[in-house]
Amino acid sequence: MAILESPSACIAAEEGVIAKAILMPGDPLRAKFVAEHYLENPVCFNTVRNMLGYTGIYKGRKLSVMGHGMGVPSAGLYAHELYNFYGVDTIIRIGSAGGIGEDVKVRDVVLAMGASTNSHFADQYRFPGQLCATADYGLLKDAAAAAERLGIRADVGQVFTSDQFYNDNPEANATYRKFGILAVEMETAGIYWTAQRFGKRALSILTISDHIFTGEALSAQERQDSFHEMMEIALETAWNAAE
């Protein structure tokens, strides 16, 4: 696929091709999977850096899905370009996360109401104080309702967005747990801040793929099945926001 001239640095898509609502996993191959399994007539709109993006139709409405890579710098960059250059107004992250909360089990779906973080991404805003990274309430409400309709248990609460996958501080996770953090992952705060900065909407829907305290982890089959549950909640939520 030839790379197009484009208004932004890291996405090369034709004007109007990307839908107003987009699902975003970290892994571009998970984006391809969603496009091929859930969207009618998916068309690939981005191959730059292999960060695959597709637009197709879900239940009669135009919807997109694209990878955002790992970590806040990568996810923040793609969210910035989508919101500012491609007319996107809703990003729903669909990611994996490590369980922290006592009541959170592998396979569970977590709706991230807010994200605490050790990321310094928001320093650029020179916000006088600590800027809360929070989900869009409408998306959060729609996702909780969709989970209930689909009969899927979804925990709603706070997550921790970490710059480290391998953390050298052995006490960090116990402290997160003490403060009621449900799960740890690596992008939500950056996406939420970017949405807040540009007056847009974002929500992270996460599947617990492993538990930090119990060491329990999903098998490949379980990962596939429970990721389906997260994807279905996300698709139903995005449908409400789609054209």
Ligand SMILES: O=P(O)(O)O[C@H]1O[C@H](CO)[C@@H](O)[C@H]1O
């Ligand atoms: O499954 P994804 O969406 O990539 O999310 C989680 O998985 C990656 C680490 O394995 C990080 O990106 C983390 O946030």
Ligand SMILES: O=c1cc[nH]c(=O)[nH]1
């Ligand atoms: O960021 C992540 C994702 C899954 N599991 C973890 O422990 N961390």
